[in-house]
Amino acid sequence: MTRILEIADLRVDLSRAERRVSPVGPVDLWLDAGECLGIVGESGSGKSLTLKAILDLLPDGLTRGTGTQKIAQGGRLVPTDPRSLRGAKISMISQEPAAALDPLMRIGDLIGEIVRHHSGCSWAEARLRAVDLLRRVGVPDPETRARFWPHELSGGLKQRVVISMALACQSDMLLCDEPTTALDVTIQAQIVDLLRDLQVNDGLGLIFVTHDLALIRQIADRICIMYAGLIVETGPSSEIFSNPQHPYTRALLAALPDIEQSEGRLVPIEGTPPAPTAFPQGCRFGPRCPRASDVCRQTAPALLATEDAQDVKVACHHTGDVT
Ligand SMILES: Nc1ncnc2c1ncn2[C@@H]1O[C@H](COP(=O)(O)OP(=O)(O)OP(=O)(O)O)[C@@H](O)[C@H]1O
Ligand SMILES: [Mg+2]
DSSP, X not given: OOEEEEEEEEEEEETTOSSOOOSEEEEEEEEETTOEEEEEOOTTSSHHHHHHHHTTOOOTTEEEOSOEEEEEETTEEEEOOGGGGBTTTEEEEOSOGGGGSXXXXXXXXXXXXXXXXXXXXXXXXXXXXXXXXXXXXXXXXXXXXXXXXXXXXXXXXXXXXXXXXXXXXXXXXXXXXXXXXXXXXXXXXXXXXXXXXXXXXXXXXXXXXXXXXXXXXXXXXXXXXEETTEEEEEEEXXXXXXXXXXXXXXXXXXXXXXXXXXXXXXXXXXXXXXXGGGOOSSOTTGGGOTTOOHHHHHSOOOOEEOSSOTTOEEOOTTTTOOO
C-alpha cells in the first residue's frame, strides 16, 4: 500500500477566544492510495472542520492550530503547506455541488480551464479532454452537456461534474463531505458506484464523511469514529462493525440490527454532545457514558491500540473490561 496522506496532531482553534478552544483535535489521520476512510459521528463532532482544515478552507473565526501534514510526492511523503494542495493533490466534494461550479461558465469550459492549467495544452485539446472526463464520470451525451450551464444540470449531474473537475486536477485523493445526502436514493447509489469505481480502478484515495452507517459499512475500508472533536475509535471497518469497543461506537451501532428499517441513519443517543466551549474535563463522552467512573471524569483517555487487535485503537479507560 502506498501512503498518500499523513496528518499528525491536527487542531482547529477558535481564532478569537480568550483561552484556547479547539472544536477539533488533536487528530491523527492517514490514507493509502485506493483506500476509503470513513469518518462517522453525530452532528457537530467536527467531521467537516477536519476535512476543511486539511485544505486550509476553514471559515472565518477558525484557524488551523497545530498539525503537520505530509503527502506523497515522487514516491515519498513530504511535508506540505495545505494551501498548495487545493485543487492539486486533493479535491473536495460536498453536499452542495453548485457551490463548486462557477454559474457563469459552461461545463466544458469549467473543466477545460482546469485541464489547461494542469497540462498547459491548447484550448481545443482541453475541450476534448473535458468531454472525455464527462464521459468517464458517466455524464450521458457529454458533447452536448459540455455546452450546458451549471444551472441546466440536475443535482446528480452537477455532482458528477464536480468529480470530473477533481479528475481534471489529477488529484490523488477526494475529500467527500456527505456528497450524496442531498440526492435521491437512486442517484445516491449511482454516485457512490462512481466513487467506488474511481477508488478501485483509478487508485483514488477517498475520505468519506456521512451520517449513513449502512453506506459507510458498504464502502469504507477503515473508519474513524469522532466525538466532540476527537477520534475515539478507529480501525478496519469490518472490526469496528463486528466488535465495537468504545461505548460511544456501541451506542451508535446499536441501531444496526434494524438498519433496513432505520435506513442506516444514526439513531440519537440520550443527551447531547458538548459545545466546543464546554468540553468536559477527562473523557468528553463521560457525561453520557454508562460506564464512566472517577478516572473518566479526571483524565482524558489516550487513543491506544487494543490488546486483541493491534490495528484497532480506542480512547477509553475501560477498554478490555468485561462487559
Ligand atoms: N465558523 C465556526 N465558528 C465557530 N464554531 C464553529 C464554526 N463552524 C463549526 N463550528 C463548531 O465546530 C464544531 C464542529 O463542526 P462541524 O461542522 O465540523 O461538525 P460536523 O461533524 O461536520 O457536523 P454535521 O454532521 O452537522 O455536518 C461544532 O460544534 C460547531 O459548533
Ligand atoms: Mg458537517
